[in-house]
Amino acid sequence: MPSPCQNASRNAVIAQHRIEQASERCRCFSHHRAPAAEPDPVTMAREPTTVANAISMTEEQSRGDCQHRQVRVLIVGLGPAGSACGMGLADSGLDVLAIDRAHFPRDKICGDALPLNSQTLIQKLGLNDQSPQLQKRSFLAEQGSVRARQYSNRNSHGGWHRNGNGILSGTPCMQTVRRRELDHWLMQRCKDQQLAMQFGWQAERLHWDANEQRWKVSGSIHDPAGQRTGQFAIKAEFVVGCDGAGSMIQRHCHLSQGRPLLALASRCYLGDEAMARSDRGSGEPISRIDYRWPGEATYAWAFAVPGGYNCGVAAMPTPEGGHGLRGKELIQRTRLWIDHLLCQLDGQRPIKRHDATASSQREIRTMAIPVLHPIAQLQPPAGVLLTGDAASLVDPHQGHGIDRAMESGALAAEVLRNGISAGLGPHELTEHFQDRLHTWIEIWRQDWHALALERMDDQALNQALVGLS
CATH class of the missing domain: 3.30.9 (D-Amino Acid Oxidase; Chain A, domain 2)
Known part of the structure; x- marks a missing residue:
């Protein structure tokens, strides 16, 4: 979606502060403590429980046409949000895997403008x-x-x-x-940092494995021509949903937010x-x-x-x-x-x-x-972090989302990197991420006021602006 030059009435101090924070997350990560632990992910997961065999952290197996893997962090989607998250975790020492259903470069409907x-x-x-x-x-x-x-x-x-x-x-x-070129370029930066990635892997199901206390993401594998060549099953302690509008990760969390905007x-x-x-x-x-x-x-x-x-x-x-x-x-x-x-x-x-x-x-x-909801905020279960369009963060005024995707993806990497290093559990980390994201969401919701002004005729607009001055 497009975005014009920054609105002159926007708070420049707050905007610059957010830029500096997000930019810093692309290079280094400061430590933040999370709240005390509460219920474990079993109480929050709503997907059916299944029993699966344990797979070691480094083991990769192929059983028939199904590839089985187990990682600490799984990133689903390699657009701007997934790439920002991947770059933030690439040198963390954590076992991280990023997957995308497409083979890059690929087209993406977008206005191609960079906020x-x-x-x-x-x-x-x-x-x-x-x-x-x-x-x-x-x-x-x-x-x-x-x-x-x-x-x-x-x-x-x-x-x-x-x-x-x-x-x-x-x-x-x-x-x-062009988004085709931007997303491919960002993915190449992840490749430069040796981030483990798989392409043509389409995530189709997410559920909680109560026996192993891990999330399981499964789906199908396709070649560049779109032909199905196999399937996969990945177990992860943390899943970062970066899979954009129509997010499978968001949908399978069965989140209740009412009708999407x-x-x-x-x-x-x-x-x-x-x-x-x-x-x-x-x-x-x-x-x-x-x-x-x-x-x-x-x-x-x-x-x-x-x-x-x-x-x-x-x-x-x-x-x-x-x-x-x-x-x-x-x-x-x-x-x-x-x-x-x-x-x-x-x-x-x-x-x-x-x-x-x-x-x-x-x-x-x-x-x-x-787009971003004016009141509600998605609350995913413990161990699942939603970013970018998958978290419905798009600006309701003019529809841009690349900046928010990159910022929230980098934030997810920061929280995971620091939290896991500090020994925090899935519930603590997820809650901390939601709290940090909520601070930004409260600022972003000001865009709803800007949208209301666009609908006004000149007389109503002048009255509204006089009231703000």
Whole structure:
């Protein structure tokens, strides 16, 4: 999902503090004590109990077409959350295994824009030095947003300038990396640190083995062509759910949070860099965000990426779970948005609509994304840590989640690394992780207020902002 430049009204001190904390977790981990132990995981697990034979920590067996393993920590998913967790645990001395159902590189529906916090984290990992060709910087034009409606009446403010009916950033503040390339690059950093990984391993079941006091994750193994080649069963004391939207780990924990709050988003790539040419003579392209539907928290975007533009529409939910937009209407609005963009070319050569995956016949891809709940927080059983989209941490204002995935993945690594070293048990570690995550969630929930402002007409918006001043 996309994210524009950091909102000017956001608390800069808090944001910078979070950046520094998360960045530090990618390099080193400070010690934190956890609360005293309470009930053991058996009392919290809701999956059926099964009995399995013990397997040593280092033993790897193949029984028929099933691979059996036992590790201390299992990371399920190797997107930004799983990679951040994996890098944090790679040199910990713990027996760690990370699995992903895909073979990399693989496509991922996303706006490809990097939120400010994730820009900082990724640059500290060396993206700009090692692979600068993977990223693209651009100016950002906004129209119809709260920021644009407030700033468009001024000559310039906070680094923004008037631009027709909207505003334009004074610097190329947008940074994008195609998710196919970003996730592959992050996975390679895990490989550089000798993290044990398996690809094509699709986790399908999670249950608690009461006899061995361990979680068991099982599923099927597939080759790069998608053909099933076997199955696996992994026992672990700790399972870190980094498996994104529709998380199997979250689902099999049978967590009760009520109806999930889902954002709907589309994505289509336009393969011509002339689409958003710069009028500033700097050679930098212009990305766009346009709140084209007054009274809705629905916006369209066109973000410059290497080799083209990522375009789409995002419909954000209400706190009650509705957004009044169905899949067919989302696709229709996306096509109209693309036609609008093509009309702005002013004689430029034609742009062809295409998808990132050559084998796909779909021009526009869509997905539903679980956003952060305004009140409830998922409470997984002891020994299970949920991160990123699997923990429903996505920003409800504009739908970005890469930064929160990396931060929560690094936090999981920190808590596990320090807690296991201190001899803490699964319940203590899980509770400590939840407490630390809750502190961030309380800050992130401010995005719901920003979303409410986007839905207001100009009169209501002015009254609301006066009340805040």
